[in-house]
Amino acid sequence: MNDLAVVLLSGGLDSATCLYTAREAGFKITAVSFDYGQRHRNELMAAANLAQIAGAEHVILPVDLRRIGGSALTSATAVPKGGDGIGKENNVPVTYVPVRNLIFLSLAYAVAETREARAIYIGINAVDYSGYPDCRPDFIASFRETAALASKAGREGRTPEIRTPLVNLSKAQIAREAMRLAVPVALTWTCYDPQTKGGFFVPCENCDACILRSRGFAEAGLALSKEEIFGAPIRSA
Amino acid sequence: MNDLAVVLLSGGLDSATCLYTAREAGFKITAVSFDYGQRHRNELMAAANLAQIAGAEHVILPVDLRRIGGSALTSATAVPKGGDGIGKENNVPVTYVPVRNLIFLSLAYAVAETREARAIYIGINAVDYSGYPDCRPDFIASFRETAALASKAGREGRTPEIRTPLVNLSKAQIAREAMRLAVPVALTWTCYDPQTKGGFFVPCENCDACILRSRGFAEAGLALSKEEIFGAPIRSA
Numbered sequence: 001m002n003d004l005a006v007v008l009l010s011g012g013l014d015s016a017t018c019l020y021t022a023r024e025a026g027f028k029i030t031a032v033s034f035d036y037g038q039r040h041r042n043e044l045m046a047a048a049n050l051a052q053i054a055g056a057e058h059v060i061l062p063v064d065l066r067r068i069g070g071s072a073l074t075s076a077t078a079v080p081k082g083g084d085g086i087g088k089e090n091n092v093p094v095t096y097v098p099v100r101n102l103i104f105l106s107l108a109y110a111v112a113e114t115r116e117a118r119a120i121y122i123g124i125n126a127v128d129y130s131g132y133p134d135c136r137p138d139f140i141a142s143f144r145e146t147a148a149l150a151s152k153a154g155r156e157g158r159t160p161e162i163r164t165p166l167v168n169l170s171k172a173q174i175a176r177e178a179m180r181l182a183v184p185v186a187l188t189w190t191c192y193d194p195q196t197k198g199g200f201f202v203p204c205e206n207c208d209a210c211i212l213r214s215r216g217f218a219e220a221g222l223a224l225s226k227e228e229i230f231g232a233p234i235r236s237a
Numbered sequence: 238m239n240d241l242a243v244v245l246l247s248g249g250l251d252s253a254t255c256l257y258t259a260r261e262a263g264f265k266i267t268a269v270s271f272d273y274g275q276r277h278r279n280e281l282m283a284a285a286n287l288a289q290i291a292g293a294e295h296v297i298l299p300v301d302l303r304r305i306g307g308s309a310l311t312s313a314t315a316v317p318k319g320g321d322g323i324g325k326e327n328n329v330p331v332t333y334v335p336v337r338n339l340i341f342l343s344l345a346y347a348v349a350e351t352r353e354a355r356a357i358y359i360g361i362n363a364v365d366y367s368g369y370p371d372c373r374p375d376f377i378a379s380f381r382e383t384a385a386l387a388s389k390a391g392r393e394g395r396t397p398e399i400r401t402p403l404v405n406l407s408k409a410q411i412a413r414e415a416m417r418l419a420v421p422v423a424l425t426w427t428c429y430d431p432q433t434k435g436g437f438f439v440p441c442e443n444c445d446a447c448i449l450r451s452r453g454f455a456e457a458g459l460a461l462s463k464e465e466i467f468g469a470p471i472r473s474a
Contacts, residue, residue, distance in 0.1 A: 059304065061300075061301070061304060061305075062299070062300075062301060063298075063299075063300045063344075064298070064299060065347070067296065067298060068298075068344070068347045068348050068351055069351055070347070070350065070351030092389045092392065096389055097347075098346070098347035098350040098351050098388065098389070099343055099346050099347050099350065099384060099387045099388050100347075101387060102343045102346070102383065102384060102387040102388075103340070103343045103344055103347060106336055106339045106340045106343045107300075107305070107340055109335070109336050109339070110302070110305045110307070110334075110335035110336050110337075110340065111305050113307065113335040113336065114305055114306055114307030114335050133386065133387055133388060133389060133391065133392045134386075134387040134388070136386070138386050139383065139386040139387050142379070142382050142383040142386050143383050143387075145379050145383075146339065146376065146379040146380050146382075146383040147336060147339060149370065149371075149373070149375050149376040149379050150336045150338060150339040150370055150371040150376045150380075151335065151336050151339075151370060151371070152329045152333055152335070152370060154370065155329065155370045
């Protein structure tokens with residue numbers, strides 16, 4: 001075990017806040033991102049920028065989930081707009097990617113085990129979230145046990161700790177925490193449905209992810225620029 | 238839910254026996270194999286042949302675990318020979334790939350969820366095995382719960398059943414079961430350390446996987462050809 005933490009870094013506001021939380025805790029960091037065929041693949045550029053600025057190593061793991069399908073994020077199915085489905089009980093939206101966080105956490109766990117990392121940070125959030133089952137604390141608690149049983153690390157009693165610092169925060173609280181930690185929020189990317197405009201990817205401002213993010217900044221009472229609220233455009237070529 | 242089963246098919250004797258077990262149970266089958274940077278990548282050719290002969294759909298998912306490392310199967314570390322480590326208590330060998338079955342089961346679960354499969358078959362074995370923690374029944378039991386919590390299928394009460402028909406069998410019993418089911422055993426590939434010889438991959442006959450397999454056939458009292466005992470050569474070009 002050493003002073004390393006593995007951070008799952010999508011490039012969005014939540015995972016970027018996690019990255020800075022882990023850094024504040026004193027860890028050296030390996031950030032792990034997934035190139036999974038997501039329609040908002042430009043988030044990987046945001047992740048690379050964030051890792052570089054934070055002084056973290058950055059590993060991008062390819063795992064093509066388009067071959068599995070079943071989600072609007074990895075197929076031609078349209079992404080919902082207008083936010084009508086947000087917060088509806090038992091509504092798993094079409095942007096759900098089958099057991100995505102189970103797959104991503106398993107891969108991150110392998111990275112952590114190989115490097116003998118002390119902790120894994122994942123920015124899941126069960127308050128202002130999109131209704132994904134794999135963002136809830138009961139899933140994480142169960143994953144801890146399963147991964148310990150599956151791993152050499154677990155059999156030897158030196159499992160990496162799985163930390164979910166944002167799980168019980170509202171989006172407004174996450175927005176405030178991001179500002180406190182001086183996360184460069186304009187460099188994060190949240191939008192599920194990037195538009196291309198004049199050689200740049202631009203947030204749509206109207207998918208569930210954009211709406212939840214902008215509501216968070218509004219409820220936090222933060223008067224920010226549009227680029228901070230939705231994320232700045234990213235060069236597409 | 239329909240009459241589909243997802244079978245994890247590495248191309249080895251155990252997973253091939255699982256494939257035929259699922260077929261005997263009356264399922265249509267989607268066989269899933271993983272191109273993970275394994276040194277015995279030729280097992281994917283065996284898997285493709287087996288799926289075709291069994292009339293199963295075959296999906297190969299690429300997930301490059303060489304980028305994670307930590308195993309003799311995905312790096313230049315030598316594979317142990319002579320079988321000295323087999324069966325030693327608490328000995329996890331260097332061929333252990335960090336949480337491999339957790340990663341593979343998670344991906345197979347996503348395939349099963351997307352296609353609404355009724356069952357997932359995995360040929361893990363906790364009797365004559367190499368000492369991998371992710372081949373034991375307590376790991377599978379825990380995975381069932383975690384995957385149900387992570388998935389839309391689980392939230393809706395229609396989880397695919399995870400079946401491990403070989404988990405309590407000895408290698409000799411698996412060998413007999415393979416013969417009963419008419420598995421084309423010469424077409425399976427088990428060896429961790431394929432040798433190249435005259436345009437063919439040939440089993441080394443001396444890694445833990447080769448040794449366990451040949452012992453199984455010997456203990457079963459089956460007088461077979463060398464190609465059936467170790468697997469036949471596979472064309473390398």
